[in-house]
Amino acid sequence: MSLVSIRDVRKSYGAQEVLKGVSLDTGRGDVVAIIGRSGSGKSTLLRCINGLETYQSGSITVDGMAVGDGKTDLRTLRRHVGMVFQQFNLFPHLTAGENIMLAPTVVVKEQKGEARAVAESLLEKVGLAGKFDAYPSQLSGGQQQRVAIARALAMRPTVLLCDEITSALDPELVNEVLKVVERLASEGMTLILVTHEMRFARDVGTKLVFMHQGRVHEEGPPKALFGQPATPELAQFIGVQP
Amino acid sequence: MIQHLNFGDLLPYWDVFARGLLFTIVLTLTSTVAGLTLGTAGAWARTFGPRWAGALTRAYVEIIRNTPFIVQLFFIFFGLPALGVKLSENTAAFIAMVVNLGAYSTEIIRAGIEAVPKGHLEAGASLAMSRWEIFRHIVLKPAIMNVYPALSSQIIIVMLGSAVVSQISAEDLTYAANYIQSRNFRAFEVYIVAALLYLLLAIGLRALLRGIGRAIFPKG
Numbered sequence: 001m002s003l004v005s006i007r008d009v010r011k012s013y014g015a016q017e018v019l020k021g022v023s024l025d026t027g028r029g030d031v032v033a034i035i036g037r038s039g040s041g042k043s044t045l046l047r048c049i050n051g052l053e054t055y056q057s058g059s060i061t062v063d064g065m066a067v068g069d070g071k072t073d074l075r076t077l078r079r080h081v082g083m084v085f086q087q088f089n090l091f092p093h094l095t096a097g098e099n100i101m102l103a104p105t106v107v108v109k110e111q112k113g114e115a116r117a118v119a120e121s122l123l124e125k126v127g128l129a130g131k132f133d134a135y136p137s138q139l140s141g142g143q144q145q146r147v148a149i150a151r152a153l154a155m156r157p158t159v160l161l162c163d164e165i166t167s168a169l170d171p172e173l174v175n176e177v178l179k180v181v182e183r184l185a186s187e188g189m190t191l192i193l194v195t196h197e198m199r200f201a202r203d204v205g206t207k208l209v210f211m212h213q214g215r216v217h218e219e220g221p222p223k224a225l226f227g228q229p230a231t232p233e234l235a236q237f238i239g240v241q242p
Numbered sequence: 243m244i245q246h247l248n249f250g251d252l253l254p255y256w257d258v259f260a261r262g263l264l265f266t267i268v269l270t271l272t273s274t275v276a277g278l279t280l281g282t283a284g285a286w287a288r289t290f291g292p293r294w295a296g297a298l299t300r301a302y303v304e305i306i307r308n309t310p311f312i313v314q315l316f317f318i319f320f321g322l323p324a325l326g327v328k329l330s331e332n333t334a335a336f337i338a339m340v341v342n343l344g345a346y347s348t349e350i351i352r353a354g355i356e357a358v359p360k361g362h363l364e365a366g367a368s369l370a371m372s373r374w375e376i377f378r379h380i381v382l383k384p385a386i387m388n389v390y391p392a393l394s395s396q397i398i399i400v401m402l403g404s405a406v407v408s409q410i411s412a413e414d415l416t417y418a419a420n421y422i423q424s425r426n427f428r429a430f431e432v433y434i435v436a437a438l439l440y441l442l443l444a445i446g447l448r449a450l451l452r453g454i455g456r457a458i459f460p461k462g
């Protein structure tokens with residue numbers, strides 16, 4: 001059974017239908033890379049998975065928990081679903097370490113000392129040992145995004161959602177963030193990521209999803225899709241001749 | 243033409259000035275703490291609170307911001323006894339100051355809350371934090387940081403406005419000045435000293451607020 005199961009999800013903003021019946025399965029340890037044009041509904045889909053957006057019909061389950069049926073407590077769900085954003089969204093009044101410790105201490109009620117130890121080891125894992133006391137404003141974009149990843153990991157999520165997490169970065173900072181994500185993937189973390197990094201999607205992804213006009217237009221093994229796109233839309237998007 | 247300036251006539255009354263000054267300082271500090279607490283609660287109600295609390299707060303803010311402070315003070319001191327609420331001069335002065343600062347700081351802090359990027363709230367929600375936890379741990383401090391200069395100015399305004407409480411015979415600095423002037427008839431000297439003391443208070447309070455700001459908000 002898949003860890004994240006999306007069934008025929010439809011979502012509209014007013015009269016505009018943004019998701020027109022999306023179905024998608026993500027197994028444990030999968031790395032699902034979602035690509036597609038601006039406005040195709042990638043962010044919306046991702047945000048439906050952790051309940052940041054509601055949807056009108058269809059169903060989403062994460063590890064057996066139904067999302068958006070009004071019965072599952074969103075906070076319970078979100079303890080299992082981490083999210084990293086394009087704009088980092090670090091809390092500016094807290095240090096890197098405090099950003100990571102906040103949810104474990106406030107939500108999970110971990111002891112300060114314990115949470116601190118976890119935060120330190122996570123910072124080390126993302127290559128930022130020694131930055132515990134740095135404020136976000138004192139960090140580069142790439143460093144901030146790695147802190148944001150560590151912050152999400154501190155809740156020990158079952159699945160991590162990443163929405164264009166390198167799009168706001170200067171080109172020379174993209175790789176340090178992708179390396180961290182690649183390492184998570186190699187450790188078996190389940191990842192669903194929206195990305196414009198085609199090479200990353202091909203090399204690290206276990207499944208590629210091409211979204212087009214609110215639908216999953218094409219999906220399959222990344223190498224196969226990149227090598228031989230079945231639809232002209234994907235071919236055009238990735239710039240190869242079908 | 244000013245003739246025969248004589249500050250010496252004030253000397254016998256130095257302790258009256260001192261007591262008035264102390265009263266104004268204590269009144270300002272206590273009502274600032276209480277007023278900002280009320281303002282924070284009001285701002286919470288307007289942004290994160292239930293609809294009814296937001297509406298109630300809005301009415302409170304509008305009433306206070308659109309009526310003179312002295313009328314609010316008189317209502318509390320002279321008006322409330324009609325409802326059986328009898329307050330001492332000092333208590334009435336304190337309450338009037340708190341209610342007044344509470345309304346203005348509600349609006350200021352609300353603006354600070356609205357300036358917190360939506361993404362930060364979503365990041366908090368994604369970390370399984372409740373609305374209250376998001377407000378308390380993610381929103382509140384940056385919100386106050388956003389509007390700290392405006393908040394500081396409002397506190398100074400309220401401190402200076404506290405002179406009005408002398409009208410109900412709360413024994414503040416202005417009350418002391420009025421009292422001394424009625425004894426020695428040295429109006430010019432008395433009020434210039436009072437003005438100077440208010441000026442020093444304002445400068446001191448500003449420095450204090452700046453120091454507090456520096457201590458609680460991270461630099462950079």
Ligand SMILES: Nc1ncnc2c1ncn2[C@@H]1O[C@H](COP(=O)(O)OP(=O)(O)OP(=O)(O)O)[C@@H](O)[C@H]1O
Nearest residue numbers: 013016018036037038039040041042043044045164
């Ligand atoms: N809060 C909103 N209100 C109204 N319309 C919205 C809202 N959020 C998104 N949309 C619309 O929904 C559509 C899909 O948006 P979405 O952000 O999911 O696209 P995307 O694939 O993530 O695009 P991008 O690559 O630019 O991030 C767009 O047409 C967008 O204008």
Ligand SMILES: [Mg+2]
Nearest residue numbers: 042043044164
């Ligand atoms: Mg998007």
